[in-house]
Amino acid sequence: MGGKPFGRPPGGAEEPGRxxxxxxxxxAGGPEHTRRRGQGQLEAQVLAALHRAPxxxxxxxxxxxxxGDLAYTTVMTILSRLHAKQAxxxxxxxxAYLWSPAADEAGLAALRMxxxxxxxxxxxxxxxSFVSALSAQDEQLLRALLDRAADEDPGTDEARGG
Numbered sequence: 001m002g003g004k005p006f007g008r009p010p011g012g013a014e015e016p017g018r019x020x021x022x023x024x025x026x027x028a029g030g031p032e033h034t035r036r037r038g039q040g041q042l043e044a045q046v047l048a049a050l051h052r053a054p055x056x057x058x059x060x061x062x063x064x065x066x067x068g069d070l071a072y073t074t075v076m077t078i079l080s081r082l083h084a085k086q087a088x089x090x091x092x093x094x095x096a097y098l099w100s101p102a103a104d105e106a107g108l109a110a111l112r113m114x115x116x117x118x119x120x121x122x123x124x125x126x127x128x129s130f131v132s133a134l135s136a137q138d139e140q141l142l143r144a145l146l147d148r149a150a151d152e153d154p155g156t157d158e159a160r161g162g
Contacts, residue, residue, distance in 0.1 A: 042070075046078045047087060047101055047108070056091060056098035086111065 049065040090097040
């Protein structure tokens with residue numbers, strides 16, 4: 001539960017054992033209506049609905065925005081899984097919870113990247129492999145971001161040996 005990705009993995013690849021995108025539900029109505037959506041797709045749809053909410057939203061509100069074809073308990077399960085992954089926050093409102101996205105899409109992608117890195121025993125090897133595979137443009141962007149971070153926190157420069 002804790003280490004699964006949010007939404008679809010990079011490059012659109014599906015998880016092993018998961019139905020291909022063509023076999024998943026694409027929306028309400030029509031012949032696709034009887035097909036099941038994958039968990040990652042549901043998580044992405046729930047997060048998208050929460051991002052469109054004017055403020056913290058209840059599970060019923062989220063369910064309505066998803067077309068209402070899902071059981072309330074399914075929406076609650078997805079919200080609970082997202083909460084366990086720290087992708088959403090919740091606050092009590094009477095006997096129910098109100099849910100909010102914990103971060104924007106970039107923040108959620110960064111959380112996924114940190115989770116992968118935290119799950120590997122050799123961080124140095126993982127980061128080395130990641131950086132060596134960056135395009136020249138992405139490498140320049142990463143260097144600029146690291147330089148900016150060092151300027152904002154002078155202690156970082158000393159820690160890097162610079």
